[in-house]
Amino acid sequence: MIGAPNGVPLEEPRGGVHAPVLRNAAIESLAIRADGCYVDATFGRGGHAGEILGRLGEEGKLIAIDRDPDAAAAAAVLFEADPRARFIRARFSELGRHVEPHSADGILFDLGVSSPQLDEARRGFSFLRDGPLDMRMDPEVGATAADFLAQADEREIASVIARLGEERHARRIARALVAARASGPIETTGRLAGVVAAAVPGREPGRHPATRTFQALRIHVNDELGEIERALPQAVGALAPAGRLVVIGFHSLEDRIVKRFMRDAARPDPAWAGLPSMPAAARPRLRLVGRATFANEAEVARNPRARSAVMRVAERLGA
Ligand SMILES: C[S@@+](CC[C@H](N)C(=O)[O-])C[C@H]1O[C@@H](n2cnc3c(N)ncnc32)[C@H](O)[C@@H]1O
Numbered sequence: 044m045i046g047a048p049n050g051v052p053l054e055e056p057r058g059g060v061h062a063p064v065l066r067n068a069a070i071e072s073l074a075i076r077a078d079g080c081y082v083d084a085t086f087g088r089g090g091h092a093g094e095i096l097g098r099l100g101e102e103g104k105l106i107a108i109d110r111d112p113d114a115a116a117a118a119a120v121l122f123e124a125d126p127r128a129r130f131i132r133a134r135f136s137e138l139g140r141h142v143e144p145h146s147a148d149g150i151l152f153d154l155g156v157s158s159p160q161l162d163e164a165r166r167g168f169s170f171l172r173d174g175p176l177d178m179r180m181d182p183e184v185g186a187t188a189a190d191f192l193a194q195a196d197e198r199e200i201a202s203v204i205a206r207l208g209e210e211r212h213a214r215r216i217a218r219a220l221v222a223a224r225a226s227g228p229i230e231t232t233g234r235l236a237g238v239v240a241a242a243v244p245g246r247e248p249g250r251h252p253a254t255r256t257f258q259a260l261r262i263h264v265n266d267e268l269g270e271i272e273r274a275l276p277q278a279v280g281a282l283a284p285a286g287r288l289v290v291i292g293f294h295s296l297e298d299r300i301v302k303r304f305m306r307d308a309a310r311p312d313p314a315w316a317g318l319p320s321m322p323a324a325a326r327p328r329l330r331l332v333g334r335a336t337f338a339n340e341a342e343v344a345r346n347p348r349a350r351s352a353v354m355r356v357a358e359r360l361g362a
Contacts, residue, residue, distance in 0.1 A: 059159030063090030064349045065291055068336050069151060070094045072289045072356040078102035079148035082281065084135040084274065086114050087157040089121040095151075096121075096128060103127055106142060110134050110181040113159060134181075136270045139277035149287040150278045154271065154297050156180070156261065158348065164232070168261060170253045173233035178264045188260040189230045197221045207268075207296065208259030216242045216256055232257075258294070268296060275304045279328050282359035288329065291354045298335075298353045305329055305357045329357040 063069075069091060073081060077100035083092040086109035095105055105128045107118055118130035131141050135152065142150075160166050164174030167188065176189040192200065201217035204210045219242035220229065229235050239253035246252065262268060278288055288305075292298040312325035333356060338349035 059088070059162055061088040061090055061157040061159060062346045062348070063087075063094070064153065064346060064352045065336065065338055065342070065354050066090060066094060068354055069153070069289050069291060070098070072332065072336075072354070073149035073151060073287050075099070076103075076148060080104040080106070080146055080283075082138070082142055082147050082150040082278075083107045083153075084138060084150060084278070085109060085153045086118055086130065087111075087153065088114065088117050088159060091151055091153055092118075092128075093121060096125065099127055101127070105129070106131065106147075108133055108135050108138065108141065110184075111157075111160065112182070113163075114157070134270060136273035136277070138274055139280055142281040144280050145283045147278075147281045147286050148283055149289065150282060152271075152274070152278070152290045154267070154291060155293040167232050168257070170232055170236035170239075170251050170257050173231055176230055176232055176235055178261045180265050186264065188235075188264050189228065191260065191264060192220060192229045192235070193224065203263045204256050204259045206259070207262040208255035208257075209295075210255035210259065212243050215244075218242070235260075262296070268300060271297060271300050272304075275301070279308060279359065284359055284361060286359045287332070288357045288359070289354065290356075291352055293348070293351050293353075298355075301355050302335075305331060305355055309357065323361065327360055330360055332356040332358050 073095065075081065075095060075098040077098065081095050081104070083095060083105065086092055086107040092105060092107050099105065107128065107130045109115065110133060112132070115130060115132045122128040122130055133141060156168060160180065161169050164172035167175045167177030176187060178188040179185055197217045200220055201214045204216055205213035210216065216239050219238050223229060223238045229238065236253040239256045243252040282288060290301045292301055308329040309327050309331050311321060311327055315321045315325040336354040338352050342349045
């Protein structure tokens with residue numbers, strides 16, 4: 044069950060439940076004002092969104108974004124008849140089209156996939172459940188993981204698995220996948236997991252041998268890193284002065300982009316360094332708020348997804 048704005052438990056949303064990671068830390072970091080305007084750029088199942096709504100008064104506003112149709116269905120339940128909340132089914136790299144410049148008092152990104160996306164075999168994200176090899180967060184747009192594996196050459200497959208999965212056996216896995224597709228297309232998560240498991244030498248305790256390959260294909264199919272790179276500058280443009288940007292990432296590739304972006308936006312434009320006056324556009328746009336935050340042991344014990352979570356927070360300067 045998730046919390047409703049008034050604290051009354053709601054019906055479980057369609058398509059499963061997602062336990063929000065770093066919920067309290069993220070909500071505190073947004074420094075919510077009852078009459079403020081907040082954006083949840085990754086609605087999921089509304090765990091964070093429900094908490095935000097619970098802190099808003101009648102004048103407050105919440106804009107929630109997600110590209111997943113099941114998230115849209117969950118939002119219809121959570122937001123039913125709540126005039127303060129609006130759901131937009133979109134990529135968060137389109138945030139600037141949906142949120143007015145300098146209008147948001149806080150924007151949250153809780154990156155990656157939701158538990159229901161992983162848990163539902165039909166979505167094709169998990170090596171633990173056999174299903175069609177899809178992996179698209181928006182199943183109406185773009186190529187599936189199966190399409191990619193059918194069309195890409197061995198070098199491209201190896202490059203994606205090495206770069207986005209940080210998998211040291213990427214070349215060996217790519218070779219095995221290309222050999223396997225000669226006897227029929229790789230169209231299920233079960234077949235992909237089996238081919239990868241057979242190709243990888245040795246076993247890492249506690250980790251399925253296809254973990255990194257699945258992560259790589261998912262990030263590639265959804266252009267997850269490109270989405271973050273395009274969205275962060277738009278989020279800064281949408282923040283009002285003193286508005287908070289809160290980003291939770293789940294692996295080093297995501298976190299590197301977030302960390303560098305915030306660090307660079309918190310510095311003056313180097314082209315003006317040492318000069319006596321500086322135009323407004325060259326001044327820092329963000330102030331870093333605290334250091335990176337990680338989930339504590341108790342949260343990781345309750346919610347294993349929190350193990351790799353890193354939260355970074357910054358505040359909008361000027362306008
Ligand atoms: C980790 S879940 C968020 C969970 C949410 N905070 C909650 O408490 O229920 C990430 C969500 O972001 C969505 N998502 C990921 N990348 C996206 C993008 N580029 N544009 C829109 N939605 C995206 C996914 O579909 C997924 O529902």
